[in-house]
Structures are given as structure tokens and as C-alpha cells.
Amino acid sequence: MGIGMPRRMALVQLPLPDEALLSWVDHNTAALGLTRSRTAAALGLMAAGPSTGSQLQNLTHWISDATAARIQAATGIQPAASLRLTLRRYQPAALGADVPSPDELRPVSPQGMLSRQFVYRQFIAYCPTCVREHGRWSIDWHLPWTFTCPRHHCYLTGVCPACQNAVAPRRGPLTSGCTALIQAGSRPSRSHPGHTEGYSRRCGADLGTARAIAVEDTRVSAAQQYVNGLLDAPAHCGAAARQALTDLRTMVAVALRFGRLEHLEDADPAVRRRFGKFATRRDGLPYAYVYGVWGTKDPFDPLLMAAGVRIAHHMVTSADPSAVLAPVLPSDGPQRRERSFAFDRTDWVRASPRYAQLARRAIGIGAYEAIARKVHRPAQ
Numbered sequence: 313m314g315i316g317m318p319r320r321m322a323l324v325q326l327p328l329p330d331e332a333l334l335s336w337v338d339h340n341t342a343a344l345g346l347t348r349s350r351t352a353a354a355l356g357l358m359a360a361g362p363s364t365g366s367q368l369q370n371l372t373h374w375i376s377d378a379t380a381a382r383i384q385a386a387t388g389i390q391p392a393a394s395l396r397l398t399l400r401r402y403q404p405a406a407l408g409a410d411v412p413s414p415d416e417l418r419p420v421s422p423q424g425m426l427s428r429q430f431v432y433r434q435f436i437a438y439c440p441t442c443v444r445e446h447g448r449w450s451i452d453w454h455l456p457w458t459f460t461c462p463r464h465h466c467y468l469t470g471v472c473p474a475c476q477n478a479v480a481p482r483r484g485p486l487t488s489g490c491t492a493l494i495q496a497g498s499r500p501s502r503s504h505p506g507h508t509e510g511y512s513r514r515c516g517a518d519l520g521t522a523r524a525i526a527v528e529d530t531r532v533s534a535a536q537q538y539v540n541g542l543l544d545a546p547a548h549c550g551a552a553a554r555q556a557l558t559d560l561r562t563m564v565a566v567a568l569r570f571g572r573l574e575h576l577e578d579a580d581p582a583v584r585r586r587f588g589k590f591a592t593r594r595d596g597l598p599y600a601y602v603y604g605v606w607g608t609k610d611p612f613d614p615l616l617m618a619a620g621v622r623i624a625h626h627m628v629t630s631a632d633p634s635a636v637l638a639p640v641l642p643s644d645g646p647q648r649r650e651r652s653f654a655f656d657r658t659d660w661v662r663a664s665p666r667y668a669q670l671a672r673r674a675i676g677i678g679a680y681e682a683i684a685r686k687v688h689r690p691a692q
């Protein structure tokens with residue numbers, strides 16, 4: 313069902329370079345004094361309706377050409393510019409939509425492709441200092457690949473400083489503080505006389521007051537620069553950038569499954585503390601899928617991502633990737649079964665052949681050969 317062309321708006325706040333679509337909509341919401349839903353409709357994004365927050369989160373990942381044309385009709389902003397407010401800006405290179413699914417040998421949907429590239433609908437992190445200074449949220453904060461702010465040399469955070477809940481822009485504008493519902497107290501129950509019931513209120517804390525943790529560790533900065541170089545690679549380097557990012561993603565999984573605190577010597581204390589907590593939990597759950605250990609609700613804590621990418625970056629830039637983790641990688645043996653649980657098969661399927669040796673050691677020769685047979689079967 314299509315939406316008609318919107319009318320040209322008399323007044324519109326233009327997006328900043330690198331701003332996210334969600335942030336741009338919320339900035340206009342505040343400037344125009346309309347509801348978020350009416351603002352999104354006026355900008356040509358959607359018909360006014362109830363689930364605006366979730367829809368805006370989806371649209372920040374991907375807008376169609378038709379939506380870009382409606383934005384142009386409403387605001388005069390060129391489609392090429394409005395695509396850059398979404399993760400589609402990374403499409404020509406690192407987040408290619410034409411990555412074939414390893415099993416079905418057919419193109420995957422944008423959402424399916426994105427989830428295999430560390431892109432999740434619910435994820436968002438922020439730099440407290442950027443939020444405090446100008447209140448505009450960057451598009452790359454929607455990518456778990458971004459764990460530091462290059463302007464303020466600090467780690468991003470994904471939670472509210474007051475209630476510690478994950479930031480949830482689907483519940484309300486980014487300009488109105490933390491949108492989490494928190495327990496506010498209890499009162500006598502109307503439906504059950506003699507009992508009390510809890511009631512909640514919106515947290516509302518100013519996210520700009522979160523403490524920014526400084527990045528002192530040059531290896532983390534180098535890892536972030538490496539990732540950014542891949543994400544921003546020109547279209548003609550797309551295939552190579554995509555492969556490098558896929559390899560890095562696989563090595564992040566390996567780093568998080570097998571890495572130990574000794575791999576984070578000289579890392580910033582906050583990163584070591586976060587990884588240490590994670591590793592303790594992980595070691596108590598030998599059969600868990602590595603991202604399952606991480607947690608599904610807010611799977612990408614920027615500090616943990618920094619730990620994973622820091623070790624993974626060391627691996628991909630090393631002449632012998634398995635040497636980095638050699639002392640802790642298990643030799644093939646009885647733990648084969650539990651180790652193969654730690655990975656999505658596709659992690660290994662899509663990684664470059666130079667990691668085959670590492671894969672054999674990480675998940676066991678038998679498991680690896682089974683995957684390789686399945687994947688390298690001839691196309692039908």
C-alpha cells in the first residue's frame with residue numbers, strides 16, 4: 313500500500329552531515345512543535361500512525377527509493393543525501409546487499425544481510441559529549457562497529473546514566489532524554505483492595521550527563537580507524553571491504569569465545585573490566601553461542617565490542633592469525649562439540665581461506681570439514 317506524495321513543507325531543519333534519520337526527525341519534531349508521528353508524515357517518511365518509533369528505527373537502517381523521492385517532495389533534499397541519513401550509505405561497499413546466502417545461494421534481504429554484518433535493529437549507542445554539545449545523533453552510532461567517538465576520543469555508551477537501561481528511541485524522541493520506564497513507587501491497588509501495586513514513570517534523564525570514558529589506548533583507536541576505513545571504502549573496493557569486514561566479524565567471535573584478559577594488556581581499564589566480567593560469565597556457559605552469552609537485549613556494549621575488535625584487529629593484521637590466540641586455542645579433542653556451539657556456521661563459511669587453519673583449531677577438524685562440505689557444494 314503506497315503513501316501519496318507529501319506537500320512541500322514551508323519550514324524544515326536540514327540534517328547535519330553524518331546525522332541519523334531518527335535524529336533528524338526528532339530535531340524537526342522539537343523545532344516544529346509537532347508530534348513525532350506528524351513530523352515523520354510531514355517529512356514524507358510514512359503515514360501518521362501509532363508505531364512511529366519502531367518504524368523510524370527501521371527507516372534509519374534502510375529507506376527505499378520511493379521514500380527518498382517523497383522526502384525530496386516534502387523537503388527538497390536530494391535522494392542521494394537522504395540515503396546518507398540511513399545505513400544504506402554503507403551499502404555500496406562494506407554492507408553490500410548482494411552478499412549471497414551461503415546455504416541458499418540467493419540474494420538475502422537487506423535485513424538478513426545486515427544482521428550478519430553486526431547491524432541490529434534495536435542497537436544504538438552514543439557519545440555523551442556530542443549529545444551534550446549539539447544533541448544530534450550520528451548515523452554510525454546505529455552500527456555496533458562504532459565504539460569510540462573520534463571527536464572526543466572517548467568510548468560510546470549504550471545505556472542511560474541514571475537507570476542503566478539501554479537507550480530506546482523507539483519509545484520517544486531522542487531530544488527528550490531517556491525514554492525507559494522505571495519503577496516510581498507503589499500505591500494502593502484499586503482492583504485488589506488491601507493490596508498495593510507498582511507504578512512506573514518515564515526516566516527522562518539527560519543522556520548528555522553520562523560520563524565519557526577517555527580512549528587512551530592507541531590500539532583501540534587503530535582498530536576503530538581500520539573499521540571506519542572499511543565502512544567508508546569507495547564502491548569500487550566494495551567486495552574487498554566487505555570480505556575484510558566479514559573476516560573481522562568472525563575474528564571478533566573468536567576473540568570473544570577464546571580471548572583472555574592477557575590479550576588485553578595495555579587496554580583501557582574500563583575495557584578490561586568489562587571483558588573480565590563477560591569472560592567469567594562465558595566460562596560458566598561452555599555450550600552457549602557467543603553472542604548469546606553477550607545477551608540478546610543489548611548485545612553490543614561498546615566497551616565489550618572495543619575489546620573484541622581490538623583482539624580481532626590484532627589477528628587480521630597479523631601474519632599468522634592463529635598465533636595471536638595460540639596459547640589458549642584448544643587442540644582438537646573432546647571439547648569439539650561445545651566449541652562448535654559457540655559459532656554461527658556462517659561465520660566460518662564466509663571468512664577468507666586464510667582462516668581455515670584457525671577454524672579447524674577453534675571448532676575442531678570434524679566440525680569444520682562438515683561445514684566446508686556443505687558450503688562448497690556445487691551450485692544448482
Ligand SMILES: [Zn+2]
Pocket residue numbers: 439440441442443461462463464
Ligand atoms: Zn563525541
Ligand SMILES: [Zn+2]
Pocket residue numbers: 472473474475476477490491492515516517
Ligand atoms: Zn534512564
